[in-house]
Amino acid sequence: METTVTKTGTxxxxxxxxxxxxxxxxxxxxxWFFILSDALTFSGFLASYGFSRFKFIDSWxxxxxxxxxxxxxxxxxxxxxxxxxxTFILIFSSVTMVLAVDAGHRMxxxxxxxxxxxxxxxxxxxVGSQAxxxxxxxxxxxxxxxxxxxxxxxxxxxxxxxxxxxxxxIVDTHKDRAQHERKNGIxxxxxxxxxxxxxxxxxxxxxxxxxxxxxxxxxxxKGQKTILSRTESLKRMQADAIGIVEGxxxxxxxxxxxxxxxxxxxxxxxxxxxxxSGVVINIIIFINVxxxxxxxxxxxxxxxxxxxxxxxxxxxxxxxxxxxYLV
Amino acid sequence: xAHDTAHHESNxxxxxxxxILLSVVTIVEVILGIIKPAFLVETTLISMKLLNWxxxxxxxxxxxxxTWAFMHMEGETKGLRRSVVWTGVFLICYLVFILLTExxxxxxxxxxxxxxxxx
Numbered sequence: 001m002e003t004t005v006t007k008t009g010t011x012x013x014x015x016x017x018x019x020x021x022x023x024x025x026x027x028x029x030x031x032w033f034f035i036l037s038d039a040l041t042f043s044g045f046l047a048s049y050g051f052s053r054f055k056f057i058d059s060w061x062x063x064x065x066x067x068x069x070x071x072x073x074x075x076x077x078x079x080x081x082x083x084x085x086x087t088f089i090l091i092f093s094s095v096t097m098v099l100a101v102d103a104g105h106r107m108x109x110x111x112x113x114x115x116x117x118x119x120x121x122x123x124x125x126x127v128g129s130q131a132x133x134x135x136x137x138x139x140x141x142x143x144x145x146x147x148x149x150x151x152x153x154x155x156x157x158x159x160x161x162x163x164x165x166x167x168x169x170i171v172d173t174h175k176d177r178a179q180h181e182r183k184n185g186i187x188x189x190x191x192x193x194x195x196x197x198x199x200x201x202x203x204x205x206x207x208x209x210x211x212x213x214x215x216x217x218x219x220x221x222k223g224q225k226t227i228l229s230r231t232e233s234l235k236r237m238q239a240d241a242i243g244i245v246e247g248x249x250x251x252x253x254x255x256x257x258x259x260x261x262x263x264x265x266x267x268x269x270x271x272x273x274x275x276x277s278g279v280v281i282n283i284i285i286f287i288n289v290x291x292x293x294x295x296x297x298x299x300x301x302x303x304x305x306x307x308x309x310x311x312x313x314x315x316x317x318x319x320x321x322x323x324x325y326l327v
Numbered sequence: 328x329a330h331d332t333a334h335h336e337s338n339x340x341x342x343x344x345x346x347i348l349l350s351v352v353t354i355v356e357v358i359l360g361i362i363k364p365a366f367l368v369e370t371t372l373i374s375m376k377l378l379n380w381x382x383x384x385x386x387x388x389x390x391x392x393x394t395w396a397f398m399h400m401e402g403e404t405k406g407l408r409r410s411v412v413w414t415g416v417f418l419i420c421y422l423v424f425i426l427l428t429e430x431x432x433x434x435x436x437x438x439x440x441x442x443x444x445x446x
Contacts, residue, residue, distance in 0.1 A: 022403070022404045022406045022407040022410075023403075023404050023407075024403060024404070024407055029407065032407065032411050033411070035411070036411050036414060036415055039415050039419075040415065040418055040419070043415075043418075043419040043422060043423070044422065047419075047422045047423045047426045047427075048426060050423065050426060050427050050430065051426040051427065051429060051430035052430065053430070054427050054430030054431045054433075054434055055430045055433045055434050055437070056434070057430075057431075057434055058434075058438075064360070064361075079360075079361060080357055080360055080361060081357075084353065084354075084357040087353055088350065088353065091346070091349050091350065091353065092346070094393065094397055095342060095343075095345075095346045095397075097397075098342050098396075098397045099339065099342060101399075102338050102339060102342065147446060148446055149443075149444055149445060149446040151444075151445055151446070216445075218445075222368075223368060240446060307398075308398055311393055311394075311397045311398045312398070314393060314397075315390055315393045315394065315398075318386055318389050318390055318393065319386060319390070321386075322356070322382050322383065322385075322386040325360070326356055326359075326360045326382045327379045327382050327383070
């Protein structure tokens with residue numbers, strides 16, 4: 001029962017290969033060291049996120065304003081509720097995993113099947129939720145204006161509530177700017193999708209609505225975004241604004257610096273990929289448990305090894321949650 | 328492993344206890360993150376808001392329980408535990424320290440240097 005490998009007859013000989021260093025099987029020890037190296041990769045990402053954040057410490061986007069959606073609650077400001085729920089789902093799937101490992105130690109196949117099933121479901125829900133978060137972030141909510149220097153200007157009304165581009169723009173019906181497609185003109189040239197409104201439409205609308213003000217990226221002492229006066233707002237709209245941004249991608253981000261979007265996509269994407277591969281590995285082991293492979297081996301150590309990986313994914317999420325959503 | 332089967336007899340009680348603990352800590356974090364108490368935001372300790380320190384400490388507390396209880400690090404030998412945990416903790420602290428110091432320096436350059444970036 002020492003390992004999953006057939007005995008070699010060298011168990012008692014220290015140099016014969018049958019001895020277990022650190023009293024742990026080969027597979028489990030290698031899983032630990034893989035986890036260590038993966039933890040260092042993740043901390044490299046998170047530390048460079050910290051670097052960029054310290055670099056823009058007075059203009060970083062406020063996470064509560066970015067991630068404030070909840071399924072089926074449209075237009076309700078729900079900061080962090082959904083991501084807190086996701087965190088619970090992942091922690092809970094970690095619990096069911098450790099219960100599966102525990103049942104495995106006691107050789108209870110039925111219980112292992114049940115708990116691993118719950119773990120897989122939890123992981124799948126988590127990946128789905130992550131995709132939904134991405135969708136909201138990419139789509140954006142209010143839209144903003146970008147300046148020559150790449151700064152983001154957002155719009156608020158007199159009371160400080162955010163105002164979307166669609167409520168500002170005075171749509172020019174004689175607009176003749178069309179998107180250049182591959183089928184027109186030179187075949188190898190095309191342009192990206194045009195934004196819904198042009199900067200002129202927003203500029204005209206902004207001048208008409210006297211209550212509108214501009215909110216810059218700069219944070220005040222209290223950690224809120226600076227709101228400019230009406231005259232300053234008009235000046236910035238006239239002199240600096242060159243284009244509009246809706247949603248976020250790797251080069252433009254309506255919520256603030258594009259670096260925020262880059263790190264968000266990269267870190268949560270890398271973590272999501274880990275969750276996805278964790279689910280796939282769990283499914284493989286789950287099938288093996290159903291087939292009774294480990295019953296025949298009289299040893300459920302494989303469940304323990306994938307369990308280690310699964311807990312690690314949860315561990316990373318605890319840190320991502322803190323540094324992206326809370327701090 | 329024979330010794331494992333022995334002391335794994337009834338671990339479920341502890342698992343649920345740790346789960347409740349992790350849930351409570353997460354709830355506290357979320358509540359603090361939503362209400363953001365003024366005195367925690369305004370007080371700073373070593374150039375960081377007190378609230379952020381609380382979040383980081385609670386996170387490390389959670390990480391400790393996940394590693395020790397769920398990943399069962401407490402049951403491994405001292406050698407394995409140290410070779411994994413100490414290596415990770417040392418390298419991560421080092422990396423975070425140099426990168427954050429550098430980030431703060433770049434911020435000062437942006438702020439006080441002769442570079443105009445807000446246009």
